[in-house]
Amino acid sequence: MGAGHVHVLYRESSSPVHRLPPEVKIAAMVLFTVAVVATPRAAYWAFGGYALLVAAVAALARVGPRWLLGRALIELPFVLFAFALPFFGTGERVDVAGLSLSVDGLHGAWNILAKGTLGVLASLLLAATTTTRDLIVGLDRLRCPQILTQIATFMLRYLDVLVGEARRMRVARMSRGDDPRFLWQLRGFAAGVGALFLRAFERGERVYLAMVSRGYTGRMPAVWQGAGAATAGQWAAAATVPAIAATIAAVALVLT
Amino acid sequence: MIGYVQQPPSLDVRGVRYAYPDGHVALHGVDLTVPRGDRVALLGPNGAGKTTLVLHLNGILTPTGGTVSVGGLTVSRERDTLAEIRRRVGIVFQDPDDQLFLPTVAEDVAFGPANLGLRGAELAARVDEALAAVGMAEHRDRAPHHLSFGQRRRVAVATVLAMRPEILVLDEPSSNLDPAARRELAEILRGLPVTLLMVTHDLPYAAELCDRSVILDAGRVVADAPTLELLSDERLLAEHRLELPYGFVPRPS
Amino acid sequence: MHISNGIIDGPVAAVFAALALAALTFCVLRGRRDLDDRLAPMAGLVAAFIFAVQMLNFPIFTAGVSGHLLGGALAALLVGPWVGALCVAVVLVVQALVFGDGGVAMLGLNITNMALLGTAAAYLLIALLLRVLPRTPTGLGVTAFVSALVSVVVASQGFVLQYWLGGTTDLGGNLAGLAGTMAGVHLLIGIGEGLITATTVVTVAKVRPDLVYALRALKPAVPAPAVPVAGGAR
Structure with a gap:
């Protein structure tokens, strides 16, 4: 994993x-x-x-x-x-x-x-x-509802980014003496999950702003979908x- | 430059005021004019209102007072105006991962011009042109997350260049770049035939790229002068939490 | 749990696939009402968040055994039932197609249990408890714990229902046994799910209460968001 x-x-x-x-x-x-x-x-x-x-x-x-x-x-x-x-x-x-x-x-x-x-x-x-x-x-070509393929596209694009952030936060926690073992790691783990959500949500807002800045109005343009x-x-x-x-x-x- | 005098400036910000919904006033009447073809640095400490100002330039935020015009067109809430404004103002955000959201470089560069209605060969030509301008043509089919940070920032520049903007607005373009990537980006930016507004607190980068600088602090323009002149004024810099790096002496290049 | 191919017979799986598609279509409509044209990027990032959290295994005991969060109740609390269900469903589709988790033929069943039933049960409880309990971190924490725990158990009973309708092996009188076993196992899983969901939501509510959908939607006085809401052309 x-x-x-x-x-x-x-x-x-x-x-x-x-x-x-x-x-x-x-x-x-x-x-x-x-x-x-x-x-x-x-x-x-x-x-x-x-x-x-x-x-x-x-x-x-x-x-x-x-x-x-x-x-x-x-x-x-x-x-x-x-x-x-x-x-x-x-x-x-x-x-x-x-x-x-x-x-x-x-x-x-x-x-x-x-x-x-x-x-x-x-x-x-x-x-x-x-x-x-x-x-x-x-x-997409099999006519799967576009909103689902779009959500999946965003998900796969940012999965690595989020996992990387989660890992860095975990290393930072451990560097400050958090011992990730047994049940009392739960608080640290959950706090990390909360922080990860904040980062994901705020990144979502920034991604949306950057899209709007390039003329996005709610419809993804179909580019080169036909090719191949x-x-x-x-x-x-x-x-x-x-x-x-x-x-x-x-x-x-x-x-x- | 004389030939440009008759044309409307690329950017004309007049008396822009903005208060957030919670009442906090971020901009207290900002005036800023950028003539076509110029490169201007917007300097200021964190929290000065730089990003808030940038979000006004393409109508994402609407000022509570004052106006913004881009190449003579005044920003309004009207749908077609807003679309044209967003074509004219190309904002490159600080984190390229926010900007590059599609699976390949080429698709991402195509996103803007496709929103403008371009398709087919015309669209492909735009993409190639923009990628060539930032020296990333051979990476067009790669995934953004497989590129280095510097390459990603260059692609982010290409994504707005592909819309042939009137003015390119860069938010902290030199942040997180290693020295070589920083120099490469400077060379690319200097070679672009486009008006440029660069938001930064990297003072040497401003000195390298922009003849003129504007200092924004606490929502007001507090200085607007040739960059070298501003950077030589130690007291002014210190007043607004700006500092030159150790050992850096501003001099004409 | 993901249902693998062959546990439930084809016709029942097909019926649930159609059911899931219809329900998801409805979620898309309601999700657009919540997020407008921000739906695709925001739901995508939240789905990535759920997926990432599911990948963060945490050892329950020092040796061997590890668990991970399912995230249905968490999603319902943070982004609401419609977007939440949509996100969990997308995660399940990608897991089935890309990683072979859960049978492709059983996708409709898995989406029904984990994305729809789990999230719906969680949100109904959230709506109820947040009105009854005091608006304190403890109240929110208890709400999150109970709704997460119940949602995991309800999702497991969805499987029992499907097995009753189209299980490939007749269990006779042991169906009640199956229901009991599933409920018991998932009660244990649900306790972990509940603890993490509660701590996570309380953490988020401390920093950005405006981002917790449940607090926003179930309280009439909406505080102004700290981040500017972008106005697109429309």
Whole structure:
């Protein structure tokens, strides 16, 4: 974590996946995820198919499995829930290593683990091959409400600046003998958060003043938004991933 | 300069008074005229009202009394006037991170002229022209936070140059710059064919760039004279909390 | 907590996505009323603030365990419910897309719980408590503590509701158990959230009370802002 957080996921490269316009990658990733979520959990082979698909895209994007799996660990806290299901699930139970587990719950845990992991891998591939700036451009081209992309643009621009300020304030606090351990750091931490808010808010006001001084009247001019938008060929190329995933999902739905 | 005499001055501030909503009076009738093509330094201690005055120049603050004219056009609340005033007055704020808010240098430089309605090739030409003027042309596609502080300040200058302003107003242009960046910026500013008002308490920088200086203190203009003359008056400087750096002797360059 | 893919079934996730979009549209309209054309830069900076604060992990005990602020109640107190919800939502969208936090297919659920339910519950309580409690730092602190704590628990119960509607594994009679477990865990998280939110808001209120939305909006006599409000052309 830290100031680099914003950039660490992007892997500089000129692979074919990197070169695809962001909007097609976002659309492909979301559709792929939806197909995965829609797949019946008992269709184990389907998840194998998805995993192969992810592996193929990763290879094409020159993103190594070690990096991908290492980063995927971030989902661990989010799937803790999955591990509770075998204990709380209803119906038929089996004994595994002396524990009485619900079969339905085990299926449920598998369902969450498989779908959660595939979803995280897909997002990681998107983040590894697309800069944050391009992600915003892509969202914009996908007709995401402009106010949201604008807020996101400002957020990403100033995140590093604020984290840097927070770090300097923390160093200054520690230099004056504040011991950032245990619960009594809470007051210092919260005072720092308060100071950070003041700085963020006041910077927001100054940024706005500087914008008004350059003729801003509440509408962001659309500059060069059209340039570099995806061609039909690029849409088609990226569509292969969700198309294959959708086919797998459809077959799985029919078979189970 | 004789050819310019007939033209309205780039900046004409007359009797500007301003009181904040809480009643605190920040400006007590300020007069200041900057002829076209001149470079003038606005000096004064912290809290003198320099920034408040600057915010009047493009109509962000409205004076409680007096008028501000830019190239003959008087600042008013009227929409089209205000838009034109903001084109004519290019303010470079102190912290370039406040000014550069878009993901790339080129987009940020394009923001001002795009607000003026420029698009396409015309807009791109403006951006290239402004970036070339500050020697940042090769950085047009970089992210502002990947630039050095000095480079960011130069881009900030470019963002207002791209609007082809009548007058460039710089708030503490030399602050936080290392000596080389400071010199580079001075060279760039000296080469710009534009009227310049520089708000600073960096007296050597004022001496280097501006023939004329104005001292503002407690909301009043207390001195308006050639820079070298002002800087040689130790008593005047001391009265208004201005000091030359140790060992600096003002002399004509 | 962020819900990851596969916990809730597709149709329920889609319904909540539509719900979240509609609610956010409403937040944009009300946010514009609060901030006018300052909405984009101000909300952007506040979102950056929330994101930055979430990144500042603080160790709870000397070993290992660390926590971070969720910030929904804090945002509601400082910038109001509409802009606050909008900011938290943008943070969630970026986290899902850029960092893979929480499943993309579950984005609507996560926004509903953390940005909408959490902020709404917090602000309702704030509006109530600030009227009842004395206008002192203690009163503000207690308001902030309680509203932050409750907002975290309410957000967790949003998940329980969604699970009841479209959970992928039938828990039978254990749904109440799930609700209890979630409430218990989030009560603990909420205590930390409440303490930090309270201290933060009291700190800000001491320096710039005019910046605390809740104090401004819920008190008729508005003190003049110390910073000039810029008048744009309109």
